[in-house]
Amino acid sequence: xxxxxxxxxxxxxxxxxxxxxxxxxxxxxxxxxxxxxxxxxxxxxxxxxxxxxxxxxxxxxxxxxxxxxxxxxxxxxxxxxxxxxxxxxxxxxxxxxxxxxxxxxxxxxxxxxxxxxxxxxxxxxxxxxxxxxxxxxxxxxxxxxxxxxxxxxxxxxxxxxxxxxxxxxxxxxxxx
Amino acid sequence: xxxxxxxxxxxxxxxxxxxxxxxxxxxxxxxxxxxxxxxxxxxxxxxxxxxxxxxxxxxxxxxxxxxxxxxxxxxxxxxxxxxxxxxxxxxxxxxxxxxxxxxxxxxxxxxxxxxxxxxxxxxxxxxxxxxxxxxxxxxxxxxxxxxxxxxxxxxxxxxxxxxxxxxxxxxxxxxxxxxxxxxxxxxxxxxxxxxxxxxxxxxxxxxxxxxxxxxxxxxxxxxxxxxxxxxxxxxxxxxxxxxxxxxxxxxxxxxxxxxxxxxxxxxxxxxxxxxxxxxxxxxxxxxxxxxxxxxxxxxxxxxxxxxxxxxxxxxxxxxxxxxxxxxxxxxxxxxxxxxxxxxxxxxxxxxxxxxxxxxxxxxxxxxxxxxxxxxxxxxxxxxxxxxxxxxxxxxxxxxxxxxxxxxxxxxxxxxxxxxxxxxxxxxxxxxxxxxxxxxxxxxxxxxxxxxxxxxxxxxxxxxxxxxxxxxxxxxxxxxxxxxxxxxxxxxxxxxxxxxxxxxxxxxxxxxxxxxxxxxxxxxxxxxxxxxxxxxxxxxxxxxxxxxxxxxxxxxxxxxxxxxxxxxxxxxxxxxxxxxxxxxxxxxxxxxxxxxxxxxxxxxxxxxxxxxxxxxxxxxx
Numbered sequence: 001x002x003x004x005x006x007x008x009x010x011x012x013x014x015x016x017x018x019x020x021x022x023x024x025x026x027x028x029x030x031x032x033x034x035x036x037x038x039x040x041x042x043x044x045x046x047x048x049x050x051x052x053x054x055x056x057x058x059x060x061x062x063x064x065x066x067x068x069x070x071x072x073x074x075x076x077x078x079x080x081x082x083x084x085x086x087x088x089x090x091x092x093x094x095x096x097x098x099x100x101x102x103x104x105x106x107x108x109x110x111x112x113x114x115x116x117x118x119x120x121x122x123x124x125x126x127x128x129x130x131x132x133x134x135x136x137x138x139x140x141x142x143x144x145x146x147x148x149x150x151x152x153x154x155x156x157x158x159x160x161x162x163x164x165x166x167x168x169x170x171x172x173x174x175x176x
Numbered sequence: 177x178x179x180x181x182x183x184x185x186x187x188x189x190x191x192x193x194x195x196x197x198x199x200x201x202x203x204x205x206x207x208x209x210x211x212x213x214x215x216x217x218x219x220x221x222x223x224x225x226x227x228x229x230x231x232x233x234x235x236x237x238x239x240x241x242x243x244x245x246x247x248x249x250x251x252x253x254x255x256x257x258x259x260x261x262x263x264x265x266x267x268x269x270x271x272x273x274x275x276x277x278x279x280x281x282x283x284x285x286x287x288x289x290x291x292x293x294x295x296x297x298x299x300x301x302x303x304x305x306x307x308x309x310x311x312x313x314x315x316x317x318x319x320x321x322x323x324x325x326x327x328x329x330x331x332x333x334x335x336x337x338x339x340x341x342x343x344x345x346x347x348x349x350x351x352x353x354x355x356x357x358x359x360x361x362x363x364x365x366x367x368x369x370x371x372x373x374x375x376x377x378x379x380x381x382x383x384x385x386x387x388x389x390x391x392x393x394x395x396x397x398x399x400x401x402x403x404x405x406x407x408x409x410x411x412x413x414x415x416x417x418x419x420x421x422x423x424x425x426x427x428x429x430x431x432x433x434x435x436x437x438x439x440x441x442x443x444x445x446x447x448x449x450x451x452x453x454x455x456x457x458x459x460x461x462x463x464x465x466x467x468x469x470x471x472x473x474x475x476x477x478x479x480x481x482x483x484x485x486x487x488x489x490x491x492x493x494x495x496x497x498x499x500x501x502x503x504x505x506x507x508x509x510x511x512x513x514x515x516x517x518x519x520x521x522x523x524x525x526x527x528x529x530x531x532x533x534x535x536x537x538x539x540x541x542x543x544x545x546x547x548x549x550x551x552x553x554x555x556x557x558x559x560x561x562x563x564x565x566x567x568x569x570x571x572x573x574x575x576x577x578x579x580x581x582x583x584x585x586x587x588x589x590x591x592x593x594x595x596x597x598x599x600x601x602x603x604x605x606x607x608x609x610x611x612x613x614x615x616x617x618x619x620x621x622x623x624x625x626x627x628x629x630x631x632x633x634x635x636x637x638x639x640x641x642x643x644x645x646x647x648x649x650x651x652x653x654x655x656x657x658x659x660x661x662x663x664x665x666x667x668x669x670x671x672x673x674x675x676x677x678x679x680x681x682x683x684x685x686x687x688x689x690x691x692x693x694x695x696x697x698x699x700x701x702x703x704x705x706x707x708x709x710x711x712x713x714x715x716x717x718x719x720x721x722x723x724x725x726x727x728x729x730x731x732x733x734x735x736x737x738x739x740x741x742x743x744x745x746x747x748x749x750x751x752x753x754x755x756x757x758x759x760x761x762x763x764x765x766x767x768x769x770x771x772x773x774x775x776x777x778x779x780x781x782x783x784x785x786x787x788x789x790x791x792x793x794x795x796x
């Protein structure tokens with residue numbers, strides 16, 4: 001293997017490994033890295049350079065996407081700390097959380113059936129506000145308390161919200 | 177006595193080695209070719225000073241091929257053999273083309289991509305497009321007076337993998353070295369952004385002859401980053417013509433027409449649309465083959481009325497793209513209008529109303545895409561001036577795999593930055609299962625039947641295990657052209673299957689090779705001479721690159737490595753003036769191999785430089 005992929009995503013962009021992240025700094029670092037490795041910068045060179053550029057630019061995009069999205073970033077930080085978030089296997093969620101999820105689903109279902117785009121967009125805004133609040137808690141758990149098990153539970157919850165968000169997105173698109 | 181030239185260290189290519197590179201806008205209605213000359217992008221005109229080449233090809237009985245205006249003249253007399261708007265058929269099967277029965281062609285329902293029956297034999301849309309591209313290549317070579325290093329070909333951002341692959345195949349068939357497939361709205365943004373020195377978030381609204389794209393880009397310090405893209409690859413100016421055509425039929429009480437009359441009225445409809453934009457009212461007169469006389473007047477009000485639903489249809493992708501980018505109208509700093517169809521006043525009005533601001537129309541909407549492509553081609557060819565800006569684009573549609581129950585599992589979501597790779601593990605569902613069928617799909621819907629099938633392949637030789645024990649890792653890689661390749665690997669045994677997703681029905685490399693040979697022979701070109709010139713261009717490019725690399729980074733090499741590289745370099749240099757193309761290719765390959773480790777180290781050095789450079793700026 002010629003490429004040193006041993007750097008973690010934070011190291012790749014020269015950023016501290018924390019959930020709270022200066023997004024502007026991340027964007028700048030990402031652009032600076034792509035300015036060096038992007039295939040467009042190597043298109044006039046030999047096949048080897050082109051292949052390396054493709055691999056590096058792919059890696060840069062992957063790292064950037066992971067760090068830019070809060071849920072992916074939290075999951076990745078936990079992984080760096082040896083914690084598996086068990087999103088596929090651990091489905092034992094608290095009853096009140098599941099109840100709340102059912103209410104969300106019903107609300108989305110009703111608005112979808114009524115093709116009520118205003119209501120769907122209102123739900124989308126409410127959902128995103130709630131997600132932001134949860135992310136603030138995740139930040140505290142990860143950056144200040146190093147409470148990884150609790151953070152992992154919140155990541156599992158956020159995964160449910162991510163699914164709701166994409167369902168809402170599909171419903172809004174269908175109603176447009 | 178000849179003096180030896182010594183390059184200044186760090187200089188990538190000597191100034192006189194300006195490589196000839198072109199940008200091509202292969203449009204539904206018109207195509208253009210542009211290049212960068214004396215640091216400015218210009219569209220290349222034909223010998224009569226015309227920039228546009230109508231994307232029309234006429235095939236004659238004796239193998240003659242007319243392209244452009246001369247072909248356009250034939251379309252009313254010989255509609256079956258005059259192919260217009262062929263872009264709509266690229267990578268498409270017959271049942272993908274709505275209203276194909278009202279088009280004046282004899283379609284052949286070949287699996288995957290349709291074909292057209294002409295007097296010159298069946299023609300694939302790829303071949304027809306290649307005829308257009310070839311004409312543009314000849315125009316560029318004649319104007320620029322030399323061998324082209326390569327070309328950037330633009331495609332609608334919303335083109336799927338099959339349509340992109342078909343476009344690339346057409347370019348190869350036309351004898352072009354494709355440096356990159358570039359999304360049309362991105363090309364427009366480059367031309368617009370570099371011209372205006374813009375910063376901020378911009379929407380590019382690109383309504384062409386047959387396709388509609390909308391891209392949202394962030395322009396910041398020379399970086400053009402596409403945040404989201406959406407569109408409709410079967411919506412364009414043609415549809416507005418068709419509305420006028422239907423209105424004529426309705427007003428005249430006509431129904432089924434002959435191919436000739438259909439073509440006549442479609443042409444009249446297009447003219448009327450253009451006259452309307454300029455004058456606000458358009459008379460339509462025509463005499464059909466049976467003597468029936470049409471004499472109507474189309475007003476702006478009627479046109480706005482009959483095309484309202486089409487205009488509204490374009491606003492849907494705009495909303496989707498804004499949503500995907502998580503932006504609102506207030507975040508947008510400007511809307512750039514691209515494509516000839518955006519000249520229609522009702523379009524400009526609708527866009528202005530939606531965004532609450534007048535759209536930007538200060539660049540010629542017909543030329544801006546070709547100009548952007550030329551600027552990108554110039555940079556990709558390694559000419560100077562292209563090293564201070566960067567394009568970051570996305571994939572327009574989600575890519576996924578068929579899973580049990582006819583459902584699609586998305587592997588790469590739409591609007592992911594490219595290049596991108598994603599892997600996912602799958603397993604067997606039966607005891608002793610030794611093969612796995614992989615079905616690759618593109619689209620946003622849940623059901624396989626609602627998505628576009630790109631390819632099917634099988635991973636064979638999986639050792640028999642109990643159900644669920646095998647671990648099969650399937651990797652999707654999308655390159656900087658937006659083209660997908662897929663590989664599958666059984667993890668415990670390392671059995672591998674790999675495919676470049678050539679849409680199952682696309683042309684094979686052999687097909688393209690054969691067609692290329694045919695067309696060159698037909699044009700009286702010497703295959704060997706052409707192949708040799710190509711090998712020489714490639715060898716020279718590598719020599720330049722390696723020499724520049726040695727001048728900059730010789731310290732990365734041990735003395736043994738250096739002498740191996742020097743030797744390979746010398747061999748290639750010596751063979752460059754020879755006339756054995758195969759030998760030259762082998763020597764090029766050898767130099768490539770000798771410099772593999774060197775290339776990797778140089779890349780590492782550049783990355784470290786990028787990181788340390790940033791640390792300095794962040795300390796400030």
